[in-house]
Amino acid sequence: MSTPAEKLRVNDRPDNKGWKKWGPYLSERSWGTVREDYSPYGDAWNYVNHDMARSRAYRWGEEGIGGISDNKGHICLAFAFWNHRDSILKERMFGLAGPEGNHGEDVKELYYYLDSTPTHSYMKMLYKYPQQEFPYNRLVVETMRRTRYDFEFELLDTGIFDKDEYFDIFIEYAKADENDLLMKVTVYNRSAKPAPLTLLPTIWFRNTWSWGYEQYAYKPMLNGIAGSQIEVNHKQLGKFKLYCEKADELLFCDNETNTERLYGRQNQTPYTKDGINNFIITGHRENINPNEIGTKAAARYEKMIGAGESYTIRLRFSDKTQLLTPFGNFDDIFELRKKEADEFYDALQKNVADPELRAIQRQAYAGMLWNKQFYYYNVNEWLKGDPKMPVPFQGRVYARNDTWKHMYTANILSMPDKWEYPWFAAWDLAFHTLTLARLDPHFAKRQLAVILREYYMHPNGQIPAYEWNFSDVNPPVHAWATWKVYEIDKELNGTGDIGFLERVFHKLLLNFTWWVNRKDVAGNNIFGGGFLGLDNIGVFDRSQPLPVGGRIEQADGTGWMAMYTLNMLRIACEISLVRPSYQDMASKFFEHFLHIAAAMSNLGKHNISLWDEEDQFYYDVLHTPDNNARLLKIRSMVGLIPLFAVEILDEDMLSKLPDFKRRLEWVLRNRPDLASLISRWHEPGKGATHLLSLLRGHRMKMLLKRMFDETEFLSDYGIRALSKYHEAHPYEFVLNGEVFRVKYVPAESETSLFGGNSNWRGPVWFPVNFLLIDSLLKFYQYYGDDFEVEYPTHSGQVMSIKDTAILLADRLINIFRKDFRGHIPAYGSVKKLQQDPHFRGLYLFFEYFHGDNGCGLGASHQTGWTGLVADLIEYVYKYQPEGVTITSAVNK
Structure with a gap:
């Protein structure tokens, strides 16, 4: 052909x-953007x-x-x-x-x-x-x-x-x-x-x-x-x-x-x-x-x-x-x-047989490609104002992004949404590249490389977050995206681009060092970070000083960093197959992961850790100025993020990296306290593989039990950002007579945090759901069919991790598929969108989705990360459970 x-x-x-x-x-x-704003107060x-x-x-x-x-x-x-x-x-x-x-x-x-x-x-x-x-x-x-x-x-x-x-x-x-x-x-x-x-x-x-x-x-x-x-x-x-x-x-x-x-x-x-x-x-x-x-x-x-x-x-x-x-x-x-x-x-789309899914996937691809934008911003010139302007420049009392004077962007970038978010956003962009890699691997790789260039990345190693505040902290997902894009490119074109991996790896080293130096305040491998993309999921705005003073040790921040170390480890191993000197870097990230895993498992000086044995769940820990600590018991995506930290090493690869293998075995032999953190390292899994993960079998099963519970995280349309448990049992934190409350809200935000235009308190978000599915498939790569869980919880149905991952993907895809009534969940009860022949076959890829009914919410053209539905369709066809048809969940 x-x-x-x-x-x-x-x-x-x-x-x-x-x-x-x-x-x-x-x-x-272009109106209403930071770039066009020359006002004194932002x-x-x-x-x-x-x-x-x-x-x-x-x-x-x-x-x-x-x-x-x-x-x-x-x-x-x-x-x-x-x-x-x-x-x-x-x-x-x-x-x-x-x-x-x-x-x-x-x-x-x-x-x-x-x-x-x-x-x-x-x-x-x-x-x-x-x-x-x-x-x-x-x-x-x-x-x-x-x-x-x-x-x-x-x-x-x-x-x-x-x-x-x-x-x-x-x-x-x-x-x-x-x-x-x-x-x-x-x-x-x-x-x-x-x-x-x-x-x-x-x-x-x-x-x-x-x-x-x-x-x-x-x-x-x-x-x-x-x-x-x-x-x-x-x-x-x-x-x-x-x-x-x-x-x-x-x-x-x-x-x-x-x-x-x-x-x-x-x-x-x-x-x-x-x-x-x-x-x-x-x-x-x-x-x-x-x-x-x-x-x-x-x-x-x-x-x-x-x-x-x-x-x-x-x-x-x-x-x-x-x-x-x-x-x-x-x-x-x-x-x-x-x-x-x-x-x-x-x-x-040769693997996608269903015409409806082909149509959804192709329009998702179209949205990804239409959402490219020429993004131009010379921060130094912008801060100073121009010599000639329509009105004289009065200067700025509030100089937004004034520590980013080096930043000079003039590139074609993938935007989250060219109307609601027509500006650079770092962690959004990382997710975009996965879908773009199937269309144009060159463009996807350039997107990841360009934001790490010296005219984007801060000299201290921080990746700029987004136009409204480059100094804010986004989750460190770029190493993960780099590896995924590398894998997709290799799958499509037969060879892996080691030069791309090496180029990006060097810059990610700077960023990793920034995280270690800036966001591990106590130096104990437990990370803070800020809101980390999950805008209003917590009881406080984590990007601002806490009203109680003190600091928060974050389960998600630490989980993200554990994931980061494993991503860097995997990239270093791949480069080492061609350039053996990178084995030293693989060893460095292997040991760093073990120290983070130890920190997450061990009790701190207050006899408290991020893992709560009573609830069998991960929570943030609040350290107050009076030297006390307490768990913030909010059952949210924050507690599921440690699942993302998983990597598989196989014996064949290790045999080709003798220096790394020797160092790895020395650590396991001489540091049994760290070795015990790795699930069954000395018992190779499916296909002679070894598992690196924050979660051992029991903790993983308990986390999945809660995640797959339809009264908590599992909705008909994916994993909610906040447990439905908090609908009847809001979390409350009392400070000086003021009550801070976190309640399950399945639709639009009820708070003004981050402009009130997003909600991580209940709806379904594609990027974190995709990461969960991707992680589950990695766990399956190690465990195979031997590790079974109940899905959904309390249903009596027991199946492999792979099957749960694909059935979860199927629920997300169902947001865009017609159900037994001929209705598309994303369009809710809007008759025009559901029934009119001139709206038939038209798809909107919303920012997030109602936690109970799957209705689309937020930005309506956020193909940027909701375009991941195209990748989920590929996953479902690749890993479809035996005896389960692809449309099974639609007509349940």
Whole structure:
């Protein structure tokens, strides 16, 4: 069988050039980001808000609907629409700022990523645009009325889609060559009556010239030709043309801030960024350039679309500037690229037989690829302010990220969600790379490597956490992700990239050292760290000083670090097979793991440890200033994270690493106190393997007993972040008469911690569920079928660890599958999403899911880590329990 053409393109070069030079690299929201915030007190949401966005030139990024750009974001193309009712153009997705939403920031639109190849040779998305006036004000006002205890008020709740008075707008791209892009927009009128629509494919330059830097003073230019072509001249990228078939007219303005509207200051040009918007809405031409030149331009297409009818426009953006018939082979190229996309995914999904699962998996892949973004942020320049700005820079009282002056990012990065989280987030990115590795191993490896480069990683070794606070602490999952990506790449391509492992390993050594030096406060191999991604799971905000004083020894922080040591051990062993000198590093991490394992098992000076014998569970330990200690008995994901620390070493590998094996055996022989911590080391398991784990058989069984209990952690749709036990029995901590409470909350957050836009107090989260499944499969690699557990607890069903892992994966996949009623759990009770034929086959990959009914919550396009469903589908087909069909749990 020949290699698919798209696979050849992916393997052609490892960087983001060539066929990947152009892609969906525009953000969907640049307003309300830290980068655009030059306020004194760090008020990012209000410094540039949605209303200001159409009039203010951005400094660091650009945004658009269904947009693309080059890999440095210089030339941008996207689509704007007008339904002849709205008071502004639909140029950008609308949503609520963090302080406006009753559960934090929240996009209020309906759009879906339907398809993409890794090189973006073919892409498709869908935007649903109401024909009635878009309910901007109602969405804001109604949400402000609601509390944190109420559900979010969504666009569908306004009733604007009830009569099907909307347009389905399909946006498609196909590349004829590396710098030759074909664009097609097909609009369907879903209503029972004709409706007008103005379409405005828009091209503009990111503004690099207005900020007072001499080296960026060059200003590129757009020129109109013959009413249907826009000539593009850019010093760095060269010459292009945008061919606009049968456009009604071309409109030009400048990507410059309308300082008169926003700040009451005189404009530098009459043709400001909002000029095209102002002309379309009012009909007044004074804001568009009659000479048809500028730095922003659009082709206008106005059409009355009949009931149930469709309308298509075609465009071509090309470096071939002398095309006589730019649309002559247009349809043929589109069909070829779609065929190649199908061939690529047929090969990638060869193990997935179920058509519904193939569709879910392919849209998950599409979301991963559409969520790429050009991420630009020079922290040192940003802190100082620019020489020229729309308003004079007043400086900062609160200088966010002021200890990260070295950080200079200008890369294509995988975003968690390009509207709700259109910014770099480190631990999210680690999970993204697993799914991306199946699509484009080169890109996945670059993502892991780039955040460890000297212009990201702090000189002290800390990995930047996320844009709002680079100094916060994310779980150390990058070594785990590095090993997983290495394994996936090796599985797909036959050989392992040792050079990649070695390059990343060196940088991870710095980060590991930072953890040991900064987060083991007492020097006893018990780690703190902060919130560690589990935002509001605890009784206190662990990123802030404790209200009681003192410190917390964290079961999750220590579990994460034990996992980190084993990941580094495994990587060192693999490199040692080629470079024997790395055996010393393998020995170092082996011994470090043993010391952490000892610390977690031993009683401290207060006769207290992280493992509670009474409850048979791991808890955090609070050390107070009066030299007392107490367990914080919250049954949460914190206590399950020690399961992640598991690694298997086999005899065949050890025989090839004699120095490491010799040191390992010396430690086991001369430190019996440490040797006893390793489960049955001298009794090889399945396939002559040895197990390294924090958990011995009994503790593991007790932890799994609680985890698989449907009255505690196990829901129909995965493992909850907090035990349901706390629904009837909230955990309470009393301090000076004030009660701090942790209660099981299966849906949106009821607290304001971390903006109130996430909830680790009950819902199901894909990343930690994936880690649990991955760990269970490692345990099975050692124990085989001999180690059995009851699943679910109290059910009387006994099975192997492998079977529990896959049935757990099946529950997570069921979130997106139709049940026996034909309903998709992720969409809850929303009839439009469940029953309407024009919503059928459309998937949203939410941030997290209701702990009881599987309904999607939080960010709606968080394919970043919920895209892991694609990997779970692969797992289920690979490890499906004998005699259990893949859809067994759906119809239970």
